[in-house]
Amino acid sequence: MLTEKIERSKEIIAAALEQAKGAMVTFSGGKDSLVLLHLIRTVQGGKIALPVLNIDTGVKFPEIYRFIDKMQRLWGFNLVRENNIGAIPPEEIGRDQVQCCYRLKTVPLKRALEKYRVSHLFTAIRRDEHPARAGEDYISPREDHIRVQPLLHFTREDIWAYIRLHHLPYCSLYDRGYVSLGCRPCTSPAGPGEAERSGRAPAKEIAMPDLRQLGYF
Numbered sequence: 001m002l003t004e005k006i007e008r009s010k011e012i013i014a015a016a017l018e019q020a021k022g023a024m025v026t027f028s029g030g031k032d033s034l035v036l037l038h039l040i041r042t043v044q045g046g047k048i049a050l051p052v053l054n055i056d057t058g059v060k061f062p063e064i065y066r067f068i069d070k071m072q073r074l075w076g077f078n079l080v081r082e083n084n085i086g087a088i089p090p091e092e093i094g095r096d097q098v099q100c101c102y103r104l105k106t107v108p109l110k111r112a113l114e115k116y117r118v119s120h121l122f123t124a125i126r127r128d129e130h131p132a133r134a135g136e137d138y139i140s141p142r143e144d145h146i147r148v149q150p151l152l153h154f155t156r157e158d159i160w161a162y163i164r165l166h167h168l169p170y171c172s173l174y175d176r177g178y179v180s181l182g183c184r185p186c187t188s189p190a191g192p193g194e195a196e197r198s199g200r201a202p203a204k205e206i207a208m209p210d211l212r213q214l215g216y217f
């Protein structure tokens, strides 16, 4: 039942917020982190009181940038943007995907964690996204901070049901065949019935556990 799943997520969020000395929540502009933000907003009584972190790789879709700004205006949160743009020459972006993701995503993420003294980082990964995420825990200690993953038990259908239930706006790319949003060079629409991450290029060639080792989301 969706109602029970929502309650479970809210409990995880509330418990983590109580323990955290410095909490931050990630927002990519995607559907899952949108739901996470809304849940946090609900738990915090209608206002997102922790900083919202977006890692800007510089090669996201214009629709994503516009959507992030729209949500920031609508919900009035403190949006923190970090980037490492320029670390990869434009013509090489997307070529060596491990290097590219590492430099454009992991490096600025690590920098943000340090700069903002983050003890707890909320992310919106789900167990049904990929077999490698199936074994994840709600609370996942990392080297220097704790990952809080309150949506692990949500399915893709639950996410859309939640969005419909609360009439949330969402990025327009989802209405154009995109099912999982990454950077422009590595994201394409998925065909009908294809796996959720089939439009995400690195997932095809690199095993997700390796990406986790590299410090990706």
Ligand SMILES: Nc1ncnc2c1ncn2[C@@H]1O[C@H](COP(=O)(O)OS(=O)(=O)O)[C@@H](OP(=O)(O)O)[C@H]1O
Residues within 6 Å of the ligand: 026, 027, 028, 029, 030, 031, 032, 033, 034, 053, 054, 055, 056, 057, 122, 123, 124, 125, 181, 182, 211, 216, 217
């Ligand atoms: N660029 C950026 N900035 C801020 N937060 C981000 C970013 N990329 C990933 N995330 C967070 O990780 C969640 C899962 O995203 P992904 O599955 O796309 O991660 S990964 O890029 O494959 O590692 C993701 O949730 P959704 O993108 O909504 O699924 C966020 O919570």
